Every structure is written in structure tokens, then in C-alpha cells.
Amino acid sequence: MNDMSPRPPVAAPLLSADNWNGRLFSDGWRSSQGGVIDVLEPATETVLTRVGRADRSDVVRAAASAKTAQPAWAALTADARQKVLLRAADLLEEHAADLAPWIMRESGSVAGKAAVELEHAAGFVRQAGVMATEAAGLVLPTSPDKTSIARRVPLGVVAVISPFNFPLVLSIRAVAPALAVGNAVVLKPDPRTPISGGFLIARVFEAAGLPEGLLHVLPGDAEAGDALCRDPNIAMIAFTGSTAAGRKVGEVAGGRLKKVALELGGKNPLIILDDADPDVAASNAAWAAWLHQGQICMTAGRLLVQRGIHDAVVERLAVKAAHLPVGDPMRGDVALGPLISRSQLDRVHAIVADTVAAGAQLIAGGTHDGLFYAPTVLAGVRPGMRAFEEEIFGPVAAITVFDELDEAASLANHGPYGLAAGIITGSVGRGMGLGSALEVGHLHINEQTVEAGPHAPFGGMKASGNGTRISGPANLDEFTTWRWETVKAVATPYPF
Structure with a gap:
């Protein structure tokens, strides 16, 4: 079983290209099997940095590692998980000035948008931390000799596939609550924004003391996304992106009976x-x-x-x-x-x-x-x-x-x-x-359409989603499943 004791603090600076140059984050920083990705800065159309490209074998290895690490994380007290989440939120706020330029340079964000994205990201993580200690079950009607409860339990390994436009928020709003309730996560950020949509999150949680093996960050293309949808160690796909791509994710992952949350396009x-x-x-x-x-x-x-x-x-x-x-x-x-x-x-x-x-x-x-x-x-x-x-x-x-x-x-x-x-x-x-x-x-x-936040359930109707919601009160429902449990003081015989 993996050691779930908190890690020691990570020394500054929080972000350094030396960590990810040609690498992935998967049980530490490691070389990828799928080669490298040159990340372009849209404003200059020149190479900003270089990261590892995950192929199918990288996904298989990461999913297996996450599956192994997850039970010990789920077995921790809710307070212990909450401590990691709240520390991660603090780090996002403390290092916002250093993190914002990566959002600006990778995604073409103006300074105000990058600042709001970091503020919202910290809010999503803090909300997830609070959720970790919320009641996660119900007492059902019982008989004198049998207690019956419905308990919320983690799914196991959640795969998050996120887009380029709000790379930090649209990744972390799924990563944080999934971790908070005891899941492990494999994150595939858009290969155009792998730092602000992926490695920034890896570094923040690494510095916050998240034990190894619980968060893997694998930039990649359609091969990596398809591998996540097919891997038997992954229980859920949380996808944000175009409706066309979402249909493909739903078809492949749904055919393998995975839980699928799709947040798609809009007009x-x-x-x-x-x-x-x-x-x-x-x-x-x-x-x-x-x-x-x-x-x-x-x-x-x-x-x-x-x-x-x-x-x-x-x-x-x-x-x-x-x-x-x-x-x-x-x-x-x-x-x-x-x-x-x-x-x-x-x-x-x-x-x-x-x-x-x-x-x-x-x-x-x-x-x-x-x-x-x-x-x-x-x-x-x-x-x-x-x-x-x-x-x-x-x-x-x-x-x-x-x-x-x-x-x-x-x-x-x-x-x-x-x-x-x-x-x-x-x-x-x-x-x-x-x-x-x-x-x-x-x-x-009396408000325009661009509205979102950590406390509000987010998702669309028709081709804008598959009926799932994320954030606020929806998170516990999204990232756990119900388990019915009954308890009797002693076993009793049956007629057979």
C-alpha cells in the first residue's frame, strides 16, 4: 500500500520548466513514451516550452498507479484530505502573481482574465476542501434488528480531459472535488495549454502534500484521450470540450460502462x-x-x-x-x-x-x-x-x-x-x-451569459451536455456513487 503520509514542503519556485521539460507528471516527473510537444505562445507564435507527450502506454501505466494509490487515500479521514485541499487553495492565492503569466502566455489571456481564473481556481479548490467533510450518507428506514444506510463512496480513478480556453479552472474544478471525496485522478490537459491546465495543478498539489500516485498529468492528443476512455482502471471520464469530441468520448467510454460527465459547446x-x-x-x-x-x-x-x-x-x-x-x-x-x-x-x-x-x-x-x-x-x-x-x-x-x-x-x-x-x-x-x-x-x-463559480452547478441541456452538472452542490453526486449498507448485530438463520 502506498504511503499516504503528507509530503514535506516543496521548495520555491513553484513553477520551473526544469520539472516538465520533455516530461510528464506521473509518480513524479518522468520521461514520456510518446515523444514531446512544443507548446506555442499564441501572441508570438513561437515555442514557449516543451513537455512530454503521453501515448497509450503512458496512460496505462498512470491509470494502474492511480488505481493502486487510491484506496489508501480514500481510507484517510476527511479532515486529512481537507487539509491538503485547503493548503492547495492557499498556494494558488499566494503564488498568483507568478502563476498568472503562464495562463497569459499559453492561452492568450489578458491580465484581468488570468487573475480572475486564479481567483476562481482557488475558490473551486477551497469549496472542494469544505465538501470533503460534509455528510456523505443517509440513514434509511430500518427495523429493530437491522440498520440500513446509504453511503456516498468514491468511484476509484477519475479521468479529467480539459480544454485550452480556461485551462486552469476547467481542469481544477473537476480535479479538486474528485480528490476531495477520495478518488485518484488522471488529468489530460489540452496539449496547447499543458502548464496552466495541468502541470501548474500538479505542482500546487505536490507542494500541498498530496501523496504520490494520486494525481497524474498527461498532456496528449486523441490517442491519450481514447486510451483514458478505454482503460479498465478508470471509472469515470469528466470531459469539457466541443460537442463533436464529447460525442466520441461518450460513445467509447459509455460502451465500457464508465460514468461520463460531458460539458460541451454552446450557442x-x-x-x-x-x-x-x-x-x-x-x-x-x-x-x-x-x-x-x-x-x-x-x-x-x-x-x-x-x-x-x-x-x-x-x-x-x-x-x-x-x-x-x-x-x-x-x-x-x-x-x-x-x-x-x-x-x-x-x-x-x-x-x-x-x-x-x-x-x-x-x-x-x-x-x-x-x-x-x-x-x-x-x-x-x-x-x-x-x-x-x-x-x-x-x-x-x-x-x-x-x-x-x-x-x-x-x-x-x-x-x-x-x-x-x-x-x-x-x-x-x-x-x-x-x-x-x-x-x-x-x-x-439582467446579466450576460458568461457566469460561473465554485458554488453553482454548471452544465447544459440538449447538445451542450449529457445532463450532468459540476461544481457546488452537484460535486458530491458527480464524483461518488451510492452504496447501500445494512448492519445486524448478529447473523440470523433463514428457512433454507
């Missing part, structure tokens, strides 16, 4: 009613459409604006687009950084061009310099156009006009997605009435 409507303040409405729209270059699953992919306020909102968005600075977050105070890759830029630009060719009006933007795409405003966007139908993942405000509230609901519900929606209105009653018709997992009245 989120922000509905602006004609009784809204146009300045406030345009501010919400700009934030929801352009924050982190639109590379967020909760981005407002559809701005549905009632006709009476439409022109005023379009005018104000165009002014904002013209004045928001775009550039390298490490070289100045900018509002938007680069898109993650050349292929993503090409896709965004093609969607804008095709939508304009189909009859929409390009009001602002639609240009780029390197991977820096200007905040873009499209008006006259209609169903059938690419900017209306597709998740863009770029800084594009796609505006559609409507007249009646039932028309707004129809436009909002159009298509396969159902993640988030926001409604901006001068009348809460109108907003709530319209909101009741929307098919989404998150609804925000």
Missing part, C-alpha cells in the same frame, strides 16, 4: 428587450461576445435585440469595437489577446466572410493581424447563416433583430445547443416570463 443567446438601457445593454453584449476573444463556451453567440433598441445597441457596439485595444497581453494593457491557433483564426474569419456573403452587414472588425482578431460586429444575422448557426469561438458579436417575445424564444432555442442565456430588460417580470421558455442549463436575468 448562447443574450436577449435585449426594448425597455433596456442601451448603454448597459451594449456593455453586457460586448463583454459576453468578446471576453477572452470569444473563446468561452458561455460566450453570447447570438445577440437577439428587440427592434425598438436595435440601432442604438449596434451603434454603441461599433464604438466599443473601434476603441478596445487588441495585442500581446505580456506587452501592454489590452482588452483582447490572440486566438489560440492559426487554424482557429482561419475558421473565425471564414465564418465572418461567409456570413457577410450571405447578406449580413459587417459593422466593425472582420480583420486580423497575426492571431489577433479585431472585435467584430455583424448585423442582419439570420437563421441559416454560419454566424447564427455555429459556435464561433472568436470575438464576433452576431446581432439578430426580433419583434415579439415568442419570436425571441424561438430564435434563442433554435439549434442543438442549450447551455446559457441572458436577458437584459427594464422589467424583471418580462424577463422571467421569457426565460421560462428557454431551453438552457443557466438562465441569467
Whole structure:
């Protein structure tokens, strides 16, 4: 059995490329079997660092190690697990200034977004630490000679597959609660953000005293993801990413009867009613459409604006687009950084061009310099156009006009997605009435669509997820399973 005693503190600095240069984190830092990954900095399109690439054999080895280490971790007291989690949260806060540049350089985040991501990450870990000591069972109806209880027990080994856009938060929000309730974790961060989405977490938990073998970080491509879905030592897959990739994960892992939690894409409507303040409405729209270059699953992919306020909102968005600075977050105070890759830029630009060719009006933007795409405003966007139908993942405000509230609901519900929606209105009653018709997992009245936090259950409807939720009160349900137990003082005979 693995030694579960706390590790000694890890000396500063918390992050050093010497740890991960060409390596994985799996029972310490080790060479990978799948070669190496050159991690590019989107702002400069040059190599930032180099990490190990996990192949199928690396996954098999890590999953087996995690399976071996997990029982002793689960057998610890909840207080002991909580101590590690709370120390990890403290470290995220204490080292935030040193950790933020990795988020900025790997994912193209501006300084404010990186700071918020670190703040939220610490909150997710702290919430998980608190959850570790919450009641994890129920006393069921019993008879005088038999006690019957339902107990929450860990699943075993949880695999976490996370994306590039909020790499730290979208990894740690699953890693932390999975560990808190007694699981071991194998994390596959996006190979474009393996430090902020993976090795940063490994170092924080290593420094917090997490025993060896309980957390493995394996950057890799589809081969590693497929291996996680197939490995018999892994009980659950927690996946965040595109709907197309999520369908493949669900098919492979579900066929092996693993628990699967899918948090997928969105085409989120922000509905602006004609009784809204146009300045406030345009501010919400700009934030929801352009924050982190639109590379967020909760981005407002559809701005549905009632006709009476439409022109005023379009005018104000165009002014904002013209004045928001775009550039390298490490070289100045900018509002938007680069898109993650050349292929993503090409896709965004093609969607804008095709939508304009189909009859929409390009009001602002639609240009780029390197991977820096200007905040873009499209008006006259209609169903059938690419900017209306597709998740863009770029800084594009796609505006559609409507007249009646039932028309707004129809436009909002159009298509396969159902993640988030926001409604901006001068009348809460109108907003709530319209909101009741929307098919989404998150609804925000007088708030834009990009909302998340450690205390709120997160997930979507339709093709935005498979009905699972993560964070807050949902975590205990996600990362444990029920076990029914009965206890009698003595065994009694049966008629046979």
C-alpha cells in the first residue's frame, strides 16, 4: 500500500520548466513514451516550452498507479484530505502573481482574465476542501434488528480531459472535488495549454502534500484521450470540450460502462428587450461576445435585440469595437489577446466572410493581424447563416433583430445547443416570463451569459451536455456513487 503520509514542503519556485521539460507528471516527473510537444505562445507564435507527450502506454501505466494509490487515500479521514485541499487553495492565492503569466502566455489571456481564473481556481479548490467533510450518507428506514444506510463512496480513478480556453479552472474544478471525496485522478490537459491546465495543478498539489500516485498529468492528443476512455482502471471520464469530441468520448467510454460527465459547446443567446438601457445593454453584449476573444463556451453567440433598441445597441457596439485595444497581453494593457491557433483564426474569419456573403452587414472588425482578431460586429444575422448557426469561438458579436417575445424564444432555442442565456430588460417580470421558455442549463436575468463559480452547478441541456452538472452542490453526486449498507448485530438463520 502506498504511503499516504503528507509530503514535506516543496521548495520555491513553484513553477520551473526544469520539472516538465520533455516530461510528464506521473509518480513524479518522468520521461514520456510518446515523444514531446512544443507548446506555442499564441501572441508570438513561437515555442514557449516543451513537455512530454503521453501515448497509450503512458496512460496505462498512470491509470494502474492511480488505481493502486487510491484506496489508501480514500481510507484517510476527511479532515486529512481537507487539509491538503485547503493548503492547495492557499498556494494558488499566494503564488498568483507568478502563476498568472503562464495562463497569459499559453492561452492568450489578458491580465484581468488570468487573475480572475486564479481567483476562481482557488475558490473551486477551497469549496472542494469544505465538501470533503460534509455528510456523505443517509440513514434509511430500518427495523429493530437491522440498520440500513446509504453511503456516498468514491468511484476509484477519475479521468479529467480539459480544454485550452480556461485551462486552469476547467481542469481544477473537476480535479479538486474528485480528490476531495477520495478518488485518484488522471488529468489530460489540452496539449496547447499543458502548464496552466495541468502541470501548474500538479505542482500546487505536490507542494500541498498530496501523496504520490494520486494525481497524474498527461498532456496528449486523441490517442491519450481514447486510451483514458478505454482503460479498465478508470471509472469515470469528466470531459469539457466541443460537442463533436464529447460525442466520441461518450460513445467509447459509455460502451465500457464508465460514468461520463460531458460539458460541451454552446450557442448562447443574450436577449435585449426594448425597455433596456442601451448603454448597459451594449456593455453586457460586448463583454459576453468578446471576453477572452470569444473563446468561452458561455460566450453570447447570438445577440437577439428587440427592434425598438436595435440601432442604438449596434451603434454603441461599433464604438466599443473601434476603441478596445487588441495585442500581446505580456506587452501592454489590452482588452483582447490572440486566438489560440492559426487554424482557429482561419475558421473565425471564414465564418465572418461567409456570413457577410450571405447578406449580413459587417459593422466593425472582420480583420486580423497575426492571431489577433479585431472585435467584430455583424448585423442582419439570420437563421441559416454560419454566424447564427455555429459556435464561433472568436470575438464576433452576431446581432439578430426580433419583434415579439415568442419570436425571441424561438430564435434563442433554435439549434442543438442549450447551455446559457441572458436577458437584459427594464422589467424583471418580462424577463422571467421569457426565460421560462428557454431551453438552457443557466438562465441569467439582467446579466450576460458568461457566469460561473465554485458554488453553482454548471452544465447544459440538449447538445451542450449529457445532463450532468459540476461544481457546488452537484460535486458530491458527480464524483461518488451510492452504496447501500445494512448492519445486524448478529447473523440470523433463514428457512433454507
